[in-house]
Amino acid sequence: MLNRYPLWKYLLILLVFIVGVLYALPNLYPKDPAIQISAANSGASVGDSEMARVDQTLEQAGIAVKSSESANGTSLIRLENGSQQSAARDMVSKALGQGYTVALNLADSTPQWLQAIGAKPMNLGLDLRGGVHFLLEVDMDAALDQRLDVNASAMREALRGDGIRYRNNTTGDNAIRFTFANADDRSQARALLNRQYNEFSFANEDDAGPTLVMTLTDQAVTDIQDYAINQNLTTLRNRVNELGVSEPIVQRQGPNRIVVELPGVQDTAEAKRIVGATANLEFRLEASDSTSADQQQAFDFRNDAGRKAALERDVIITGDRVSSASTSFDDSGRPQVNINLDGPGGSRMNRATRANIGRNMAVLYIEHKTRTRTVTRDGEQVEERVPYTERGIISLATIQSALGNQFRITGLDSPTEARELSLLLRSGSLAAPIYFAQERTIGPSLGQQNIDRGVMSVIVGLVLVLAFMIVRYKGFGLIANLALTVNLTLLIAAMSILGATLTLPGIAGIVLTLGMAVDANVLVFERIREEMRSRSIQQAIHTGYERAFTAILDANITTLLVAVILFSIGTGPVKGFAVTLSLGILTSVFTGVMVSRALTNLVVGGKSLKKLWI
Amino acid sequence: MTQFDFMGKRKAAYIISILLTVIALGALAVKGLSLGLDFTGGTQVEVSYAKAPSLDEVRNELGEAGFGNYSVQTFGADTDVLVRLQQTFDEGIGDQVISALRAEGEQVNLVRAEYVGAQVGDQLRDQSGLGMLIALGVVALYVAFRFQYKFALGALISLGHDVIILLGFFALFGFDFDLTVLAAVLAVIGYSLNDTIIVYDRIRENIRRSQSNDLVKIFNDAVNQTLSRTLSTSGTTLLVLLALFFLGGDMIHNFSLALIVGVVLGTFSSIYVAAAMLLLVKLEREDLIPAKRENAADDELP
Numbered sequence: 050m051l052n053r054y055p056l057w058k059y060l061l062i063l064l065v066f067i068v069g070v071l072y073a074l075p076n077l078y079p080k081d082p083a084i085q086i087s088a089a090n091s092g093a094s095v096g097d098s099e100m101a102r103v104d105q106t107l108e109q110a111g112i113a114v115k116s117s118e119s120a121n122g123t124s125l126i127r128l129e130n131g132s133q134q135s136a137a138r139d140m141v142s143k144a145l146g147q148g149y150t151v152a153l154n155l156a157d158s159t160p161q162w163l164q165a166i167g168a169k170p171m172n173l174g175l176d177l178r179g180g181v182h183f184l185l186e187v188d189m190d191a192a193l194d195q196r197l198d199v200n201a202s203a204m205r206e207a208l209r210g211d212g213i214r215y216r217n218n219t220t221g222d223n224a225i226r227f228t229f230a231n232a233d234d235r236s237q238a239r240a241l242l243n244r245q246y247n248e249f250s251f252a253n254e255d256d257a258g259p260t261l262v263m264t265l266t267d268q269a270v271t272d273i274q275d276y277a278i279n280q281n282l283t284t285l286r287n288r289v290n291e292l293g294v295s296e297p298i299v300q301r302q303g304p305n306r307i308v309v310e311l312p313g314v315q316d317t318a319e320a321k322r323i324v325g326a327t328a329n330l331e332f333r334l335e336a337s338d339s340t341s342a343d344q345q346q347a348f349d350f351r352n353d354a355g356r357k358a359a360l361e362r363d364v365i366i367t368g369d370r371v372s373s374a375s376t377s378f379d380d381s382g383r384p385q386v387n388i389n390l391d392g393p394g395g396s397r398m399n400r401a402t403r404a405n406i407g408r409n410m411a412v413l414y415i416e417h418k419t420r421t422r423t424v425t426r427d428g429e430q431v432e433e434r435v436p437y438t439e440r441g442i443i444s445l446a447t448i449q450s451a452l453g454n455q456f457r458i459t460g461l462d463s464p465t466e467a468r469e470l471s472l473l474l475r476s477g478s479l480a481a482p483i484y485f486a487q488e489r490t491i492g493p494s495l496g497q498q499n500i501d502r503g504v505m506s507v508i509v510g511l512v513l514v515l516a517f518m519i520v521r522y523k524g525f526g527l528i529a530n531l532a533l534t535v536n537l538t539l540l541i542a543a544m545s546i547l548g549a550t551l552t553l554p555g556i557a558g559i560v561l562t563l564g565m566a567v568d569a570n571v572l573v574f575e576r577i578r579e580e581m582r583s584r585s586i587q588q589a590i591h592t593g594y595e596r597a598f599t600a601i602l603d604a605n606i607t608t609l610l611v612a613v614i615l616f617s618i619g620t621g622p623v624k625g626f627a628v629t630l631s632l633g634i635l636t637s638v639f640t641g642v643m644v645s646r647a648l649t650n651l652v653v654g655g656k657s658l659k660k661l662w663i
Numbered sequence: 664m665t666q667f668d669f670m671g672k673r674k675a676a677y678i679i680s681i682l683l684t685v686i687a688l689g690a691l692a693v694k695g696l697s698l699g700l701d702f703t704g705g706t707q708v709e710v711s712y713a714k715a716p717s718l719d720e721v722r723n724e725l726g727e728a729g730f731g732n733y734s735v736q737t738f739g740a741d742t743d744v745l746v747r748l749q750q751t752f753d754e755g756i757g758d759q760v761i762s763a764l765r766a767e768g769e770q771v772n773l774v775r776a777e778y779v780g781a782q783v784g785d786q787l788r789d790q791s792g793l794g795m796l797i798a799l800g801v802v803a804l805y806v807a808f809r810f811q812y813k814f815a816l817g818a819l820i821s822l823g824h825d826v827i828i829l830l831g832f833f834a835l836f837g838f839d840f841d842l843t844v845l846a847a848v849l850a851v852i853g854y855s856l857n858d859t860i861i862v863y864d865r866i867r868e869n870i871r872r873s874q875s876n877d878l879v880k881i882f883n884d885a886v887n888q889t890l891s892r893t894l895s896t897s898g899t900t901l902l903v904l905l906a907l908f909f910l911g912g913d914m915i916h917n918f919s920l921a922l923i924v925g926v927v928l929g930t931f932s933s934i935y936v937a938a939a940m941l942l943l944v945k946l947e948r949e950d951l952i953p954a955k956r957e958n959a960a961d962d963e964l965p
Contacts, residue, residue: 176914184780184783186780186782485778485780486779486780486782486783487777487778487779487780487783488776488777488778489775489776489777489778490757490773490775490776490777491774491775492772492773492774492775494711494772494774495774495775498912499912499914502910502911502912503911503912505910506903506906506907506910506911509906509910510902510903510906510907511903513899513902513903513906514899514902514903517895517898517899517902518899521895553911553912553914553915554843554846554915554918556911557907557911557915557918557919560903560904560906560907560911561850561900561903561904561907561922563903564899564900564901564902564903564904565854565857565896565899565900567895567896567899568857568892568896568899571892571895571896571899572861572892575889575891575892575895579888596868599864600860600861600864600865603809603860603864604856604857604858604860604861604864605857606805607802607805607806607853607856607857607860608853608854608856608857610798610801610802610805611798611801611802611849611850611852611853611856612849612850612853614794614797614798614801614849615794615798615846615849615850617794618790618791618793618794619842619846623842623843623845623846626843626846626850627846630850630853
């Protein structure tokens with residue numbers, strides 16, 4: 050029979066709708082402002098005595114607590130009032146001291162039964178929540194240079210170990226060059242190094258004496274770059290976690306960029322210092338009388354202007370071998386950093402110190418920095434970044450006995466510096482220097498304002514469209530409106546399920562979808578009106594839906610193509626817009642064709658009607 | 664059904680379209696788009712005062728604090744001030760600006776601070792231009808595949824018409840063209856194409872069904888048949904866009920403006936430009952009925 054769906058189709062649509070409602074529902078529960086407390090050392094947890102202290106502190110300050118809960122060693126304290134959130138954080142942080150990380154959080158208030166089926170509210174983008182957004186660029190050239198330096202150092206050691214003498218050694222242009230006294234030495238060296246370093250391609254050059262040129266293969270360059278960015282991602286994640294931010298985002302974007310988003314953070318300066326810091330340590334022996342001149346490098350002391358010391362060029366270990374670090378004070382009250390090395394680091398340190406008891410060992414503090422200066426190139430003002438490295442000795446002490454994998458270093462300026470150094474050593478160093486390519490800070494008031502305005506425009510837009518459809522299509526307008534409501538529900542449910550982030554342009558996308566979603570129904574209804582002139586009512590409805598379908602399909606596929614392109618070029622908020630637009634197209638085709646058809650069939654299908662209320 | 668002689672008045676429409684396109688191209692060439700921070704790079708800081716400040720005073724305070732090359736303007740409400748700085752970013756620029764502005768004891772709060780590196784801006788600009796071209800190309804291919812290449816040509820010209828005039832509109836009035844506006848332009852491409860395809864779909868259907876070779880009449884019928892749909896959809900879309908424009912706040916003001924202008928343009932171009940272009944590219948019945956001979960043979964069988 051015309052215009053009747055089999056029962057299973059109605060049930061299927063009903064099922065989709067119910068699932069949609071369930072998964073859209075969590076968005077109706079507002080998130081609670083909360084503070085989250087966790088112990089700074091993993092493994093430790095927040096105990097009852099700490100919680101009692103926190104409760105007391107908050108009570109004294111007159112901050113109303115809604116509820117508090119503990120799970121997996123972290124505690125979450127929900128507050129009644131969002132404006133007291135940062136005050137509460139500061140107070141709790143002070144009361145608990147250094148051993149705990151206290152972070153601002155927005156806690157879900159989704160009821161248990163919804164959580165049980167995995168329903169959760171949409172994530173809010175930074176423009177709706179407030180916070181900081183960084184786009185970091187990884188300096189790939191520097192990553193390559195660093196790797197070359199490390200390799201060159203190891204090669205020098207290998208050559209010396211085999212008693213092969215070389216005259217000069219330089220690095221640059223993805224290549225390491227050794228110059229030898231004669232071709233014989235060179236071929237020996239080549240044979241030796243060729244066995245160990247297969248990421249280099251080897252070549253001989255004779256322009257300035259017998260030279261061995263080892264160039265990184267393209268594959269090796271790609272590997273090093275991948276390693277650099279992945280290592281940086283890991284490091285940044287560690288650091289962001291140490292900052293105590295809830296729901297941070299650290300993501301790779303493109304070949305050499307990293308996005309860091311810290312919701313709720315307002316102190317940009319601190320966040321930038323920690324995220325972008327490139328401090329590291331190097332341990333080297335002081336040059337002795339037997340060290341040849343080209344194996345020496347002189348460095349200034351960081352805290353003792355004018356004092357210098359000559360160190361060996363070879364590095365025993367760097368801060369990368371540190372497995373954990375913490376701060377404390379020595380007997381005379383100066384800050385010190387206690388260091389634990391990992392296995393290989395410990396044994397290398399042990400070997401180097403055992404063989405050199407009585408000599409001095411230096412700890413070098415290294416910072417990679419960039420200087421930006423404006424230069425005129427081809428008549429245009431261009432910004433040029435000049436990377437440079439600052440190295441300074443923080444301590445030089447005599448090796449009394451062989452060191453193991455635990456020791457401490459002193460000579461730091463202040464407790465803050467000691468704390469930051471230990472944080473950086475803990476979280477690992479950046480494999481390549483990074484610099485800030487983009488930064489956005491959004492104040493919390495703007496975020497709330499954006500939400501209010503966005504919700505307002507969705508509601509007003511929806512009401513206007515609903516009214517328009519009723520006026521224009523009467524009874525069928527009602528069907529379109531029901532379909533539109535289902536559409537909005539499904540769109541929100543889809544975004545929540547996919548974990549899409551809602552941004553202000555994303556809300557605009559929802560509003561726009563509402564306006565355009567009725568298009569499918571408009572097409573159908575107009576077609577029905579037209580067909581009614583030449584056919585019976587039931588046939589007109591049937592043909593109307595059939596004929597309008599190709600137009601609906603073509604029109605929506607092309608719009609979807611544009612949305613996908615928008616997604617691929619857009620960043621941040623614009624991506625959010627593209628996501629909502631794409632999902633909106635999919636849901637509106639479903640509701641415009643299936644749901645509205647089902648409703649029409651249910652109401653008028655199979656009945657003998659004289660007049661259609663359209 | 665009311666019948667408008669759209670095709671008969673196509674000369675007038677051509678003139679309007681050409682005129683608008685020329686003005687748009689002129690505005691783009693002479694004034695150029697006033698590109699936003701996303702594309703130029705630089706720093707901008709938005710602050711909110713408790714009381715409306717005098718902009719001259721704000722400028723003085725910035726000058727005294729040693730900032731060079733800045734511009735100050737109100738943003739939305741007259742208590743909100745947007746400061747743009749050419750200089751490169753350094754740590755906590757937002758706080759620096761705030762403390763400079765608080766010099767006289769005013770109550771100022773940071774709303775947002777943004778920094779975009781020049782390189783990122785350049786790259787995004789190239790990427791966006793490319794993205795727009797790819798979008799046009801891909802949809803043209805799709806139309807060529809689903810309809811016929813002459814339709815693709817018509818759709819492409821009609822979309823290009825919309826995009827150029829929309830960009831020209833932004834150039835002429837000096838509105839800020841940022842990433843959200845670019846998103847709006849792409850959405851307009853999608854929307855206008857949607858409209859165009861509805862009309863084309865009807866044209867295709869009518870050509871296949873009628874025996875007439877009077878394309879002008881077929882086009883007129885198709886445009887008229889889809890007219891109430893076109894106006895309904897544009898109507899609902901404009902309704903929600905107006906809601907967004909008036910209620911959505913400053914951050915998406917230009918975004919909704921671009922969409923409003925774009926939807927109006929898209930509606931006009933799908934009625935006039937897109938269909939009329941099919942006449943210009945000399946669409947013929949045979950273009951759509953390649954299998955005619957075969958079908959005719961089938962029909963003749965008893």
